[in-house]
Amino acid sequence: MRLSATTEELVQVVTVLDDRIDAAVALEFKENVRQITETAPETVILDLSAVVFIDSSGLGAIVATMKYLAPERTLVLAGLTAPVDRVFRLTRMDSVFSLYPTLSHALHDQL
Numbered sequence: 126m127r128l129s130a131t132t133e134e135l136v137q138v139v140t141v142l143d144d145r146i147d148a149a150v151a152l153e154f155k156e157n158v159r160q161i162t163e164t165a166p167e168t169v170i171l172d173l174s175a176v177v178f179i180d181s182s183g184l185g186a187i188v189a190t191m192k193y194l195a196p197e198r199t200l201v202l203a204g205l206t207a208p209v210d211r212v213f214r215l216t217r218m219d220s221v222f223s224l225y226p227t228l229s230h231a232l233h234d235q236l
Contacts, residue, residue, distance in 0.1 A: 126155040130161045132236045136235050137165040138228065140172040146183030155186045159193055160185050167198050173205030191222070199223075203231035 127142035139161055146154055162169050171187065173179075179187075189220040191200040205213060213219045225231035 126150045126157055128154075128157050128161060129150050134236055135166045135234065136168045136170060136175060136232065137162060138170045138172055139231070140174075140228075141176050142174055145178045146173075146176055147180045148182035148188060151182035151186040154183070155193075158186075158190050162190075162194060165194070165198055167176065168235050169194055169198055169200050170225075170228065170235065171200060171202050172204050172228045172231075173202055173209055174206065174228065176187055177206050178211050179209050184205070184212060184216060188218070188221075201225065201235065203228045208232065 126196060129142060131138050139158060143150070146169070171190070194200050201221045201223040202213075204227055210224070213222070213224065225234065
């Protein structure tokens with residue numbers, strides 16, 4: 126599971142570079158995000174713009190990441206592709222997470 130991270134002011138952006146978050150990579154995803162965000166500022170934006178498939182394990186890994194960061198830090202999601210957005214809305218996770226159509230929108234709102 127390939128990720129990249131940058132920090133801008135009070136926001137850390139974690140970008141998923143692979144196109145899937147599924148059972149095969151969910152544990153690795155969680156561990157990698159935890160390591161990257163250990164010293165993150167109060168807001169972490171997860172950029173999912175490259176992800177075109179997510180299953181229940183991937184969704185669970187993102188929820189686990191949110192719980193890991195809370196309550197000191199907030200996880201927001203940006204750049205959900207249509208199939209990933211559909212999963213978040215069908216599972217009602219759109220009421221749990223702040224979702225932004227693009228990374229630019231998320232940065233604008235968070236900075």
